[in-house]
Amino acid sequence: MTVVERREVALVDLLDRLLAGGVVITGDITLRIADVDLVRIDLNALISSVNAQVPSPWGEGA
């Protein structure tokens, strides 16, 4: 087994945190992306263009 420490932040790690973490504050306009539904739709579309048979990257209850 190897332990890898990556210097460059992977987008997928970033999205795990920015879309599922962080304080959720209802701003004046804050989009309710707390459940990442909108983004999930897009990422799934993106992924299915790469591979037609993959599950959602955002498991339920993430």
Next chain:
Amino acid sequence: MTGLRYVYAVCRPFDAPLQAQLTGVAGDPPRMLTHRGLVAVVSHVPVEDFAEEPLRAHLEDMDWLAATARAHQGVIDALTTVTTPLPLRLGTVFRDDSGLRTMIEEREEYLRRTLARLDGRVEWGVKVYTETEPAARETPGRPAEKPVSGRDYLLRRRMRAREHEDVWQRAEAFATRLHTSLAARAEDSRLHAPQNAALSGARGRNVLNAAYLVPRAHSEEFVELVDRTKDEASGMRVELTGPWAAYSFAGEAADTGEAADTGEAADTGEGT
């Protein structure tokens, strides 16, 4: 410039200046808005892009999302070098400074409490992957003999299925053990959904995607602990990311304090 206010984080006041070249979301350098002794870090962003409807549309554009996420992270990273920021979720937008001030007034106690809880802490990400796809197929150049009978065929299929299960079971057992031991050294932990290989581009299957809240002062020790796991199991890969601002521990759900969720490691096999 008028426009909307995109908020990255709330901090306690800090002395050190932010990097001068820092460009935030929409190319607007982050500014500080101090109110009630708390500092909101803000960019002015155009209505055409950040009002509810255009923002919604933009979030379905992977390139826009990626650029915005990177810009957001750039500001949080810069803040992390001078203070312990309380990061907000991507896309927190206010109409104007006064809307932002009102929010600070309404959430003041919560913001202070959370800042105190996270002060001097960082987040480390640890992921475990199975190194190879299980079910080692026929060696190239040596095609498998044809099954001699239907019974033989079924037997082979069953063996292959069993190998497959073994790999997952070992992977999950390893991930659970690792998570338990890391969670015991961390102040708090969170399990993210396993990542999709098509999105991450990573080899193997992601069986653990966890975040640990660790005091900065204990980080070296924590990293060494992760590093030592390399001797523990073969066929697995452990990836460490960080230090991150405490994104995974900033939410309301994380505010219950001591109730560590070490028992959730059994969930790591979800995602199919």
